Amino acid sequence: MHDFCFTIPYGLMLVCGGIIGYAKKGSTASLAGGLGTGFLLILTGYLSLQAFHKRKNSYFALIIETACAAILTWVMGQRYMQTSKIMPAGIVAGIRVISPNVAEGLLSNLVCSGLMTIFYLYKIVTGGNHFPPKTE
Numbered sequence: 001m002h003d004f005c006f007t008i009p010y011g012l013m014l015v016c017g018g019i020i021g022y023a024k025k026g027s028t029a030s031l032a033g034g035l036g037t038g039f040l041l042i043l044t045g046y047l048s049l050q051a052f053h054k055r056k057n058s059y060f061a062l063i064i065e066t067a068c069a070a071i072l073t074w075v076m077g078q079r080y081m082q083t084s085k086i087m088p089a090g091i092v093a094g095i096r097v098i099s100p101n102v103a104e105g106l107l108s109n110l111v112c113s114g115l116m117t118i119f120y121l122y123k124i125v126t127g128g129n130h131f132p133p134k135t136e
Contacts, residue, residue: 002129003120004049007065010116011041014072037068044068048129057128066120073113 018034021027044061051058123129 002048002052003062003065003123004045004052004129006116006119007041007045007048007061010069010112011038011043011045013112014038014041037072041065041068052129052131055131059124059128062120062123062128066117066124069113069116069120073117076113 014034015038016034018031018036018038021030021034044058044064048058048061048065051061
């Protein structure tokens, strides 16, 4: 599986979460965080897709994707540990659209970001995207 297949939807989910967090709670931090990380991930996913079309890997994009997912995992985990609130405002709001249960929303966000971090690290270790053999 190629990184851009997950990165672009992940970025869209974060953008939606930031907008929903702002709309529901008026949180500019949610808006800035969701839009910032979401658009950055969409951009890096697009760069990776363009590199793939050229049969190359974009390690720059892969490193940025990994850093974003790791930071989000850490931030959401820290927010939960400090506040013990099930629903941190912002990015988790996007998950709530999919999972109306608040506790499942936080868990989904932590698991999603954590799994994305592991996936990106796997892609780095295995040499990035692999290309199918050319057919003649």
